[in-house]
Amino acid sequence: MIFTNFIQNRRSVRLFQTKYLDDDMKSSVNNAIERVLDEEKSSGIDIKPIYSGFEVYNELDGKAGYSGVMVKAPAYISLKYKEINPANKIYGAFQMEKLITRLIGLGLDICWITLEPGPTPEKVKLFGDDAEFIEYIVAIGYAEEKKPFTPEATSGRKEVSEIVFGDEPFKSISIEELNRxxxxxxxxxxxxxxxxxxxxxxxxxxxxxxxxxxxxxNESIDISLGDAGIIMYYFYELAHGSGIKSEWEICDLNTKVEDYVLLAEYKL
Known part of the structure; x- marks a missing residue:
């Protein structure tokens, strides 16, 4: 599957060229955003491009990114919740990852950036009254060229047996059963x-x-809602590509098993 290869090879970029996006690329980005916002799942969010990227970097450097090291890019895209609730956080990440998939298809590189919650002074300066409703931005641009023979940065992933379980949580399910x-x-x-x-x-x-x-x-559940939205998007796309066409339904977050809470269900 082409989409399978895309997921396995998808990489976040932390070092971007200083090259700005030209007018044609900006138009393509704007069109991609409009297409995503036209979908029903986007009803609780707004997505906007920010092409004055280095101004964003200067304001957020030391306040966002990885251990306070801000990702410097020529442009960013903001994700705003019209109302802060679990469904908007989940579908916001779902739709943003869909947009990211299309932007990568345009030849752009990307990186998710988590912002401090609430209307911090830096966010208010950048986003005004929207500041408290924006918890993520995505850096976009062109990755710096790698030096020859530089190994790819990789991070470990859990095995299928560590994340997928059978009818009764969380008891093992055989690979043969999943394949069947x-x-x-x-x-x-x-x-x-x-x-x-x-x-x-x-x-x-x-x-x-x-x-x-x-x-x-746990205490990171708000961030995990976004992570869930991303993996829900990939499951949705691959399931539809396999003929298992349904929709995710968000649950009420009241069903708990061990240290986990039931978030969503997908009919088979």
Whole structure:
């Protein structure tokens, strides 16, 4: 599958060229954003490009990024929640990852950046009244050329057996059973989905008629909602590509199993 290869080879970029996006590329980015915002899943969010990227960098340097090291890029895209609630955080990440997939198809490189919650002074200066509703931006541009023989940076991923379980949470399910049900390739691919600090805070439970997604219920659950939205997007695309056409349904976050909470269900 082409999409399977895309997920396994998708990389975040932290070093961008200083090259600005030209007018044709800006137009393509704007069109990609409009297409995503036209979809029903985007009803609770707004997405905007910021082409004065280095101004964003100067304002957020030391305040966002990896251990306070801001990712410097020629442009960024902001994700705004119209209302702060779990569904908007999940579908915001779902739709943003869909947009990212299209931007990578345009030849751009990307990097998710988590911002401090709330209306911090830096965010207010950049986003005004929207500041408290923006918790993520995505850096976009062109990656710096790598030096010859530089190895690819990699991060470990959990095995399918560590994230997928059988009818009763969280009891093992055989690889043969997943293969019989047409789910093995899907789970083998989505385990490469990116997550904050590569924590991979998800577990899936496969029952007769649905796949249930659980996420780790701890102090980082707000960030994990975004991680969940990303992996839900990849599951959705691969499931539809395999003929398993359904929709994710968000749960009420009241069903807990061990240290996890039930987040969403996908009918089979």
């Amino acid at each position: 049900r047409g789910l093995l390739d899907i789970f083998s691919s989505i385990r490469f989905a990116p997550s904050h600090k590569n924590l991979q805070p998800w577990k899936f439970v496969v029952s007769n008629d649905k796949v249930s997604l659980y996420i780790l219920n």
